[in-house]
Amino acid sequence: MPIQTLVAGALPAIVAALAIFLQPVCAAQPVWPSKPVRLIVPQSSGGSTDLVARPLAQQLSAALGQTVLVDNRPGAGSVIGTEIVARAAPDGHTLLAIAASFTATPALHPKLSFDSERDFAPITVLSAFPNLLVVHPSLPVKSVQDLLALARAKPGMLNYGTSGAATGTHMSMERFMQMTGTRLVHVPYKGGAPSVQALVANEVQVNMATISTALPQVRAGRLRALASTGARRSTVLPELPTVAEAGVPGFEYASWTGLLAPARTPRPVIDRLHAEAVRAVNSPDLKALLAIEGAEPVGSTPAQFAAQIRLEIVRWTQLVKAAGIRAD
Amino acid sequence: MDLLTALLGNLAQGFVVAMTPVNLGLCLVGCLLGTLVGVLPGIGPTATIAMLMPITFYLEPTGALIMLAGVFYGSQYGGSTTAILVNLPGESSSVVTCIDGHAMARQGRAGAALAIAALASLFAGTVTTLAIAIGGPAIASVALLFQSPDYVAVMVLGLVAAIVLAHGSLVKAMAMIVLGVFVGLIGTDVTTGEQRFTFGIDDLFDGVGFVPVAMGLFGLSEIMLNLESRAQDGGLARLRDRLWPSRDDFRRATPATVRGTLLGIVMGILPGGGSTIPSFASYSMEKKLARDPLRFGQGAVEGVAGPEAANNAGAQAGFIPMLALGIPPNAIMALLVGALMIHGIQPGPQIIARQPELFWGLVVSMWIGNLMLVVLNLPLIGLWVRLLQMPYRYLYPAIIVFCCVGVYSLRNSMMEVVFMAVAGVAGYVLRKLGCEPAPLLLGLILGPMLEENFRRSLSVSGGDYMIFLQRPISATLLAAAVLLLAFVLLPGVRHQRERLRDD
Numbered sequence: 001m002p003i004q005t006l007v008a009g010a011l012p013a014i015v016a017a018l019a020i021f022l023q024p025v026c027a028a029q030p031v032w033p034s035k036p037v038r039l040i041v042p043q044s045s046g047g048s049t050d051l052v053a054r055p056l057a058q059q060l061s062a063a064l065g066q067t068v069l070v071d072n073r074p075g076a077g078s079v080i081g082t083e084i085v086a087r088a089a090p091d092g093h094t095l096l097a098i099a100a101s102f103t104a105t106p107a108l109h110p111k112l113s114f115d116s117e118r119d120f121a122p123i124t125v126l127s128a129f130p131n132l133l134v135v136h137p138s139l140p141v142k143s144v145q146d147l148l149a150l151a152r153a154k155p156g157m158l159n160y161g162t163s164g165a166a167t168g169t170h171m172s173m174e175r176f177m178q179m180t181g182t183r184l185v186h187v188p189y190k191g192g193a194p195s196v197q198a199l200v201a202n203e204v205q206v207n208m209a210t211i212s213t214a215l216p217q218v219r220a221g222r223l224r225a226l227a228s229t230g231a232r233r234s235t236v237l238p239e240l241p242t243v244a245e246a247g248v249p250g251f252e253y254a255s256w257t258g259l260l261a262p263a264r265t266p267r268p269v270i271d272r273l274h275a276e277a278v279r280a281v282n283s284p285d286l287k288a289l290l291a292i293e294g295a296e297p298v299g300s301t302p303a304q305f306a307a308q309i310r311l312e313i314v315r316w317t318q319l320v321k322a323a324g325i326r327a328d
Numbered sequence: 329m330d331l332l333t334a335l336l337g338n339l340a341q342g343f344v345v346a347m348t349p350v351n352l353g354l355c356l357v358g359c360l361l362g363t364l365v366g367v368l369p370g371i372g373p374t375a376t377i378a379m380l381m382p383i384t385f386y387l388e389p390t391g392a393l394i395m396l397a398g399v400f401y402g403s404q405y406g407g408s409t410t411a412i413l414v415n416l417p418g419e420s421s422s423v424v425t426c427i428d429g430h431a432m433a434r435q436g437r438a439g440a441a442l443a444i445a446a447l448a449s450l451f452a453g454t455v456t457t458l459a460i461a462i463g464g465p466a467i468a469s470v471a472l473l474f475q476s477p478d479y480v481a482v483m484v485l486g487l488v489a490a491i492v493l494a495h496g497s498l499v500k501a502m503a504m505i506v507l508g509v510f511v512g513l514i515g516t517d518v519t520t521g522e523q524r525f526t527f528g529i530d531d532l533f534d535g536v537g538f539v540p541v542a543m544g545l546f547g548l549s550e551i552m553l554n555l556e557s558r559a560q561d562g563g564l565a566r567l568r569d570r571l572w573p574s575r576d577d578f579r580r581a582t583p584a585t586v587r588g589t590l591l592g593i594v595m596g597i598l599p600g601g602g603s604t605i606p607s608f609a610s611y612s613m614e615k616k617l618a619r620d621p622l623r624f625g626q627g628a629v630e631g632v633a634g635p636e637a638a639n640n641a642g643a644q645a646g647f648i649p650m651l652a653l654g655i656p657p658n659a660i661m662a663l664l665v666g667a668l669m670i671h672g673i674q675p676g677p678q679i680i681a682r683q684p685e686l687f688w689g690l691v692v693s694m695w696i697g698n699l700m701l702v703v704l705n706l707p708l709i710g711l712w713v714r715l716l717q718m719p720y721r722y723l724y725p726a727i728i729v730f731c732c733v734g735v736y737s738l739r740n741s742m743m744e745v746v747f748m749a750v751a752g753v754a755g756y757v758l759r760k761l762g763c764e765p766a767p768l769l770l771g772l773i774l775g776p777m778l779e780e781n782f783r784r785s786l787s788v789s790g791g792d793y794m795i796f797l798q799r800p801i802s803a804t805l806l807a808a809a810v811l812l813l814a815f816v817l818l819p820g821v822r823h824q825r826e827r828l829r830d831d
Contacts (some may be wrong), residue, residue, distance in 0.1 A: 044378065044659070051666055054381065071379065075739055076533035077516075083530070108521070111528065159788055165521030187787045188518055190780065193662060199654045201472040203788060212669075216654040216676025292672050 032092045032269050033066040039095045043076045048212060048293065052126055052257045052281075053097040055289060059280035060201035060273075068095075077111065077166075079105065090262040092269035096120070100168055100255040103312035107320040108166045116313060121257040122305035123274050123293060129295035130170055130230030130254050132214045134223040135316020136202045143245035144226050147206070151182040158184045161195040161204035169195070171316065172229055172253035173208045174323045176243065179251055199223060205267050210255065211236070211294035229253040236294045257299065258305060270302055331764055338688050339461060345689030346696055349393050355697045358395035362402015363704060366409065369416045369543055369727065371734035373403040377663050381670070389671035390686045396667055396691040397647070400660055401453065401694065404603060404640045405701045408445040409712055412632070413438055414727060416547035421603035421639035422770055423542050424611040428624060428631030435627050440573040444581050444629055446705045452637035453591040453698030456644040459593055462685050464652045464680065471597045471649050471657070476785040477796045479598075481805035483778035489612035489808045490770040491816055498816070499617040502761045508771020509778075511536055519787070520778045531743035537605075538737045538773060540744045544751025545758075545765035547731055551724050554754045573629070581633035584614050588634035592641025597649050602658040603642035608770050610638035616812075640768065644694060651687060673716045 037060070050072065057068040073081030088094035106116045131146065141147045151158055161168040165188045177183060187204050189195035192213040193307045199207045200222045206228060207214070216234065217223040227243040228234040230254045243251045259277050261270060278299035280286055287297055296306055300308070345351060365376045377396050384392035407419030412429035425445065432441040459467065474482075487509075491501050514525045515535030526532035573581070589609040595606040614634040615624045624631050649657045654676030656662040665675050673683060680687045715723075733742045755765055789795035797803050 044663075047666070051669060054670075055385075058385070059337060071740065073740055076530045077742065079533070080530050080739075080741070156790075164518065165516075183789060185790075187784055188775050189784075190518055190522075191662075193655050197472070197649075197653070198475070199655075199656075201475055202484035203475045212674075214680075220654075222677065289670065292669055292674055 002205075005071040005181055017270050032184075032266075032272075033064050034091060036067040036069055037064065037093050038071050039068050039097055040071050040073055040081045040085050041097050042073050042075070042078035042084075043099070044072060044198050047074075048210070049097055049147060049257050050100045051289065051293065052286070052295075055286050056097070056126065056259075056277065056280050059283060059286070060263060060276055063276045063279070064272075070097075076103065077101065079109065081254065082116075082194065083114055083261070085262055086119040088158045090121070090266075092261060092262040092265050094262060094271070095123075097126070098258055098260065100257075100312075102258065102260075103309055104166065104171060104316045104320075106313055107317040111114065112284060117306075119263050120260045120263045121263050121270055122302050122309060123261060124272055124277050124281075125298040125300045125305050125308065126257045126277065127293075127295040128256040128298050129211050129229070129290075129293060130234050130242075131169060131208045132211050132218065132228055132234075132237075132240075133176075133206070133208050133216050133226045134199065134218060135207075135226060136199055136205050137221070137224045139205050139224075141226070142224075144241075144248065146241060147226060148180055148182060149302070150245075151180075151184055155183045156185060158206055158209070159187045159204040160184045161198050162186065162188050162207070163192040163195050163210070164188050166320075168253070168255050169208050171319065173206075175253065176208065176248065176251060178319070178322065179248055180220060206251075211327040212292075212322045215281060215294055219283070234294055235296060236291065257295075274302060335461060338684070339692060340689030341684060342461075342690075342692030345390060345685045346394070346693040351394050351689065351693060352696070354387070354391045354395040355398050357701055358398020358703065359402040359697050362399040362404075363406040363701065364693075365399065365404035366406020366418045368406075369418050369547055369731050369734055371730070371737055372539060373400045373488040374660050374663065375658060375734075375737045376403070377818070379668075381667055382811055384667050385670060388479075389668060391674055392667055392671065393664065393686065393690050394697075395427050395490055396664055397690060397694060398697045401640060401643050401697060402701055404636075404643045405446060405449050405638075405705055406542075406635055408632075409705075412441045412445065412827045413712060413715070414547070414723075416727060416731070417542050419603075419639075420538050420542055421607050421643070422636075422767060423546065423604070424607050424635045426546050427611070427766060428628045430560050431625060431627035432629070432632065436472055437627065439709050440577055440629070441571050441632050441714060442709045443706065444577060444633050446702050446709075448581060448585040448633040448637040449640040450698050450702045451585050452592060452641040452700075453644060454695060455589045456593055456596075456641045457691055457695040457698070459643070460648055460694075461688075464648050464687075467593070467597060467645075467648050470594075471653070471655075473698075474598055474801065475799065476781040476788060477799050478801040479781040479804070480778060480785055480796060481802035481809070482598075483774045483781065485809040485812070485813055486609065486770065486774050486776070488813050488816070489609065489616075489667035490774075491766045497762070500761075504758070504763050504765070504767040505771040508768040508773075510771075511541070511768075512772045512775035513779075515776075519783050529743075530534030531741060534774065536747055536772070537738060537744060538769070539738055540748035541751045541772060543731050544748040547727065547753030547757035548748065548752025549759055549765070551727065552752065554720070555724070565674035577629045580629050584610075584634035585637040587613060587617075588637030589641045591634075592638035592639050592643075593645045594647030595638075596657075598644030598657065602646060602660075603639040604773060604782075606638035607635035608773075610634040613639055640698075643813065647690070647694075649720045651675055651690075653677060654679070664796060693822065705749065797826075 006018055018298055039053055039057050043049045043051050053070050057070045060068040073084055085096040135141055141150055167235055192210050195207055196209050196213045198204050200217055218225045227241050227246045230244050233242055281297035281299055337431045346580045376399050377820040403419055407422035408425045410418040411422040411425040412433050415426050417423045417426055429441045482720055487684040490505050516533050517524055586817050591610050609671050611631055615621050615631040646657050649655050650661040656665050668675055732745050735748045784796055
């Protein structure tokens with residue numbers, strides 16, 4: 001990294017640090033933020049949400065004149081960290097950066113201590129990324145149609161790997177099977193990396209893997225990508241059709257990362273955070289980072305985000321009932 | 329010849345990258361920090377690397393990786409220090425080092441144990457670095473040969489070998505393994521997502537962590553036992569005349585180190601392998617191979633050298649699949665993948681060709697780092713041993729505070745501290761009953777992995793148990809497990825063990 005970038009990168013942090021020290025001296029300070037803001041990431045450091053949250057926190061720190069601290073609270077499929085935000089004071093000093101599993105959680109854990117709709121004020125969807133439908137190269141299928149033909153000819157013969165029961169990779173595959181009337185055997189792994197490794201090793205034949213884990217293997221020719229799962233083609237693999245284009249009209253699955261605050265956080269605070277977050281995800285730095293992951297910036301409005309959450313909760317609840325998935 | 333020239337060229341390029349003042353400095357910082365978190369119980373490399381991630385935004389990717397890698401293997405060195413001195417594993421991978429390392433310390437040979445641990449780690453680090461340099465991609469492909477049934481066979485062999493870990497009653501050792509497997513059942517079932525034995529407590533959804541249990545079973549229970557015996561202040565460090573290992577120590581430690589290193593490399597590249605399981609495996613192997621296994625648990629130097637070599641080799645071998653395949657085999661490697669992605673580098677099969685300066689710079693820096701660590705650690709031995717002469721009324725509260733801070737930092741959760749406290753009391757009771765904690769911990773690690781892979785094998789085979797015998801790797805390993813079990817159950821061996829217990 002050239003030295004200019006280094007300085008430019010360090011500058012916001014220094015400004016933020018100075019701001020903390022100078023704060024008592026400044027007479028006319030805004031009501032919010034009056035102290036460092038905690039951005040809870042209910043995932044371990046280095047996970048896909050964390051990778052977006054950290055540069056976001058850095059840019060928000062510079063924009064708000066207050067340090068935004070990333071606080072990793074992993075555990076129980078994001079439930080533990082989410083709960084902390086649900087119970088936090090709605091004063092804009094506690095925020096939540098979360099993955100798409102947020103909307104699947106209510107369907108899977110009926111006894112949650114919080115209400116995923118009522119207890120949160122959505123701010124914006126930060127980024128969205130499709131999954132990739134990948135198969136082992138030895139499998140004699142070159143397209144989604146080939147795969148469907150093989151799966152229909154020999155029901156229950158093909159195995160598909162996932163990052164775990166009731167994760168996005170599982171849910172998207174369940175929906176795929178539901179819409180195509182096929183049956184493949186579910187083989188869950190503990191996380192995305194082992195599931196992709198098992199596919200490379202040909203222990204399972206199919207995976208609807210997150211794009212960031214599957215992409216390097218596809219590029220190295222160790223896996224064959226059949227389609228991406230989003231509504232539009234992926235910008236990193238523009239030649240690859242979507243599942244809908246390839247013969248399953250209406251199929252769409254996109255994972256996302258979103259920013260939320262506790263419910264009843266004041267409107268002006270939400271609006272300010274929305275504006276700053278949208279600006280941050282569209283900055284060249286974050287855009288470039290997202291591109292490596294195969295993700296794209298979104299920046300939807302709070303109302304759009306709220307509608308999306310409502311829709312997805314309904315959809316996952318129906319799917320979970322139909323497929324008989326349980327996590328509780 | 330061409331291969332050799334290519335290798336030398338690559339290593340030369342690596343030296344150019346690793347020897348820049350900035351990268352040397354970062355390597356040193358990483359190793360220092362690693363030693364520190366290794367020494368401090370509970371605070372592990374995972375939490376430290378997670379905390380350092382934001383700083384690496386401002387570094388060059390190679391420098392960032394060099395520093396973070398230093399933290400990881402540095403912690404393997406540091407972790408043995410507290411294990412030997414106060415029977416408190418600084419890292420989960422130094423749990424087995426407690427057994428004979430601390431026994432050596434009690435005999436006044438803490439210095440020798442620490443030196444052996446450091447030198448065994450250096451040897452393992454050097455060999456592993458060479459292995460990565462020569463055959464990184466080839467070794468990585470071995471990981472792809474292993475499928476679920478093979479893992480099942482590895483785990484079965486591991487559990488059978490765990491019986492060997494114990495040096496008292498066989499029945500009690502087996503009971504401890506089973507108890508460990510039971511504790512491992514707590515949490516979310518991988519196959520169905522069902523909650524088991526969690527009683528609706530969110531913090532149990534992910535199961536009971538290994539680190540708090542290890543801290544409690546070893547460290548806290550040790551403190552309780554010492555307080556009860558009203559041992560003399562500073563009585564732990566009865567310094568004998570020398571800090572350096574004897575010639576006999578070296579003679580016994582050398583073959584153990586070599587075996588531990590090989591074991592560490594092989595197991596480190598497998599997913600979930602990390603550095604903990606190789607250290608257990610090495611201990612079992614050394615005990616099995618020893619002509620006089622009765623010395624184990626009484627301060628056998630092989631029981632320090634083998635596992636310490638294995639955990640360091642395992643830690644560094646984990647870089648092979650991460651860099652060469654782009655598939656992180658454990659949580660720490662996953663973090664490092666994250667650190668690289670922040671810099672726009674996607675680890676994967678092409679990384680060695682596309683980013684040679686990153687790959688070779690890292691490889692060479694690991695060797696330099698290992699050297700730094702030994703230079704750093706050997707002079708410190710005298711200081712560490714002196715630390716033990718600190719009165720218990722200062723030493724024990726300090727240890728407990730560090731344990732609590734470290735365990736809290738695992739998930740930023742108070743529950744982890746509670747788990748540690750419960751494990752501490754349980755460890756005290758178990759040790760009063762003459763049950764050893766090491767087999768329990770191995771059951772806790774291997775049990776869930778065994779179950780997961782067993783059920784996955786059957787999913788893949790459509791319920792056909794023959795899958796375990798059809799695959800050559802699993803068939804061979806299962807046969808080895810049966811042989812080992814038969815050997816352990818032979819009347820002669822059992823009588824010998826029971827005689828020892830009655831003494």
